[in-house]
Amino acid sequence: MTGGGGDGGGQGGGDPFAFLPRDPSPLPQNSEGHWELCPVDAVPEDGARGFVLDDAGVRLGVVVVNRGGRLFGYVNSCPHLNIPLNLWPDKFLSPDGQVLQCATHGARFRIEDGLCIAGPCEGRFLTSFRLVVKNRKIVALEP
Numbered sequence: 423m424t425g426g427g428g429d430g431g432g433q434g435g436g437d438p439f440a441f442l443p444r445d446p447s448p449l450p451q452n453s454e455g456h457w458e459l460c461p462v463d464a465v466p467e468d469g470a471r472g473f474v475l476d477d478a479g480v481r482l483g484v485v486v487v488n489r490g491g492r493l494f495g496y497v498n499s500c501p502h503l504n505i506p507l508n509l510w511p512d513k514f515l516s517p518d519g520q521v522l523q524c525a526t527h528g529a530r531f532r533i534e535d536g537l538c539i540a541g542p543c544e545g546r547f548l549t550s551f552r553l554v555v556k557n558r559k560i561v562a563l564e565p
C-alpha cells in the first residue's frame with residue numbers, strides 16, 4: 423500500500439493527480455464465482471462502503487449499505503450517465519444518511535430498493551447486487 427505524501431505534488435514531473443485516492447486492486451472471484459468483500463462488521467450501521475470486483479477481467483464497482491443492520495448491495499453506477507456514484511472512497515450517502523446520493527449531479531436513491539426519487543434519472547433504479555453473509559463475511563453474488 424502506498425502512503426500519501428511522497429514527493430508531495432510539488433513542481434516538476436510528478437503525477438499531478440497524486441493527491442486523488444487510488445482505486446483498490448479488484449477483489450478476485452472465489453471458487454464458487456462469488457466475491458468475499460469484508461467482515462460483516464466492516465460496514466458500519468447506517469454507513470456504506472465501496473468495493474471493486476474482478477468480474478472475469480472487468481473491474482466492477484459495487485457499494486454495500488448497512489441500513490439499520492440490513493445490508494443492501496448495488497452496482498456502483500449511476501443510471502444517469504453510467505459513472506460511479508462516488509468521487510471519494512466510501513462516500514455514497516447523502517449528508518443526512520437517508521439515501522444514496524450521486525456525487526456528480528445529486529441523484530438520490532432509496533437505500534432499500536435503489537429507486538431514484540429525485541434527480542436527472544428519477545424513476546430509474548440502481549442495479550442491485552445480491553449479498554449474503556457467510557462465516558461472518560459479506561459475500562457478493564452475481565447482480
Ligand code: FES
Nearest residue numbers: 500502524527529
Ligand atoms: S451521473 Fe449521477 S446524477 Fe448525473
